[in-house]
Amino acid sequence: MDTRALSVFLSVAETLNFSRTAENLHMSVSAVSRAVARLEQEVGQPLFDRDRRSVALNHAGREFRDFARRSLADWQQLQRKLDSEGELAGEISLYCSVTASHTFLAPILAAFRASHPAVDIMMHTGDQADGVGRVLDGHDDLAVTIRPLQSPTRLDFLPLVDSPLQFCMPASHCQVRERVLDEQERGEIEWDSLPLIVPERGTTKELLDDWLRDRGIRPRIYAQVAGHEAIVAMVSLGLGVGIAPQLVIESSGLGEGVETVDIENGLPSLSIGLAALRQRLSSPLVKSLWDVAGQTYPGSV
The missing domain is CATH 3.40.190.10 (Periplasmic binding protein-like II)
Structure with a gap:
């Protein structure tokens, strides 16, 4: 199955808006629609309930979203294993506020890029209060956020500052x-x-x-x-x-x-730091950024 099409589907599943996905991915709306249509043809049923006013994931779409996330994560891990030099390669999705992106996050990303230049950081910005939810829902691998007062058991938090x-x-x-x-x-x-x-x-x-x-x-x-x-x-x-x-x-x-x-x-x-699902820290890509963050702010851990 085309990993690019899976990425397009996951973006539509997040935004629930074909036009916004097209803008985010620098594609035409028709290209986004075709990618989703091809996947629906392969699956054998619609993945979205949509009309002129709204788009929503149906039951099949929610099941396929979980499959797509696992498939892309496995593909990224396979890419890393097949790299002849053993260099980390792939993509990490990171969510943070605008302030976080240009304050304490900047030295972390600088150090990470120096150590792992083949890894792409896909950054999404917004209200930090949404960070934990986005990680729990699988939208992002990591989020810069405030430590929640009651942390879910499946969530790990790395304090930074x-x-x-x-x-x-x-x-x-x-x-x-x-x-x-x-x-x-x-x-x-x-x-x-x-x-x-x-x-x-x-x-x-x-x-x-x-x-x-x-x-x-x-x-x-x-x-x-x-x-x-x-x-x-x-x-x-x-x-x-x-x-x-x-x-x-x-x-x-x-x-x-x-x-x-x-x-x-x-x-x-x-306490402001990184949040991630505990199971996602088994990914070498996610764990590598997590470790670099801890080394960048060693006094916080």
């Missing part, structure tokens, strides 16, 4: 900033009435919910957004007080637009 979780306010003069400064001067911030910009999901949201509940605070939520970078951006515009890791505040390019809010009994530090 710690970053304090911080409240932040606008750095420029505005109503929100003046109010926080006035309340700090009086000795107590009235969190119940401050407009808060918070993550819509993920470990940061869980920690914030615990912090608010322990203090009996019923917050006034101005906005729930996806991604710490978006929170910092909204705070810099003077829309409210936000919460984000110090790493993101300093590296997002918007750090000058916000200022941290000092509080007593502050928020906990976050």
Whole structure:
């Protein structure tokens, strides 16, 4: 079975959008459709339920998705074994946030490429809160994410760096900033009435919910957004007080637009690292990147 067609199918299975897959793979929509049609002909039944408005995997499609993932992984491992020089070759799928891609991930990838130049890194970016889910669902081999408060037993986590979780306010003069400064001067911030910009999901949201509940605070939520970078951006515009890791505040390019809010009994530090399915670490490709990450940040392990 054509491994290229399997890759196209897996991309459609992830995006559930033929046009988006065509754009991601630099193909025409008709070429994507033909690749899927050929696979459906080989399988003997449709793999997707689709109409003009939506695309969804059916039962056969979900079964075939598992087969396609295993087949591609086995093919990559076979390629490595057949390499006459024993050099690692193949593809690793990595998910991370934009901030992670150009901060602590950069030296890991530089070291990995120097050691394994024949391995391709397929990077997908988005909200780090989705990282664990993407690994568990098999969309990606590895994800840069915050250590979950409750980690599934089939997931391994490699800590790389710690970053304090911080409240932040606008750095420029505005109503929100003046109010926080006035309340700090009086000795107590009235969190119940401050407009808060918070993550819509993920470990940061869980920690914030615990912090608010322990203090009996019923917050006034101005906005729930996806991604710490978006929170910092909204705070810099003077829309409210936000919460984000110090790493993101300093590296997002918007750090000058916000200022941290000092509080007593502050928020906990976050452990940021790599997540992978334990069974995927049996792959030499995945394990090699995992090991390079640990060697790049040896003090974190």
